[in-house]
Amino acid sequence: MLQRILTFFERNSFGVCTYLGERFNISTSKLRLFFIYTSFLSVGFPLIVYFFAGIVLDFRNYIKRRHTRTTDFL
Structure with missing residues (x-):
């Protein structure tokens, strides 16, 4: 059951932690924990x-997708 929940959130999340992790060379799991802990401490502001x-x-x-589609025709 827990694995299904984790799979759901990994597929349907925005990818913010992955993007930030790749951009700043930080572990994705550490960024996710940061967002979780700070949202509890600051009453949800990091969620916004x-x-x-x-x-x-x-x-x-x-x-980006829209731009590549229009340039493919040229």
């Missing part, structure tokens, strides 16, 4: 930052 970053990353990926 996480969702905002996820929306921005998703928008960037959408723009």
Whole structure:
């Protein structure tokens, strides 16, 4: 049951921790723990930052996909 929950969140998450981990060369699991612990300590403020970053990353990926589709026709 726990493995199914972990698999669900890994597939459906925004990829913010993965992106930040690759960008700053930090372990993804340490970043996830950081977000979890700080959200408990500061009453959820890092979750707002996480969702905002996820929306921005998703928008960037959408723009990149859209740009490559239009340049493929040229």
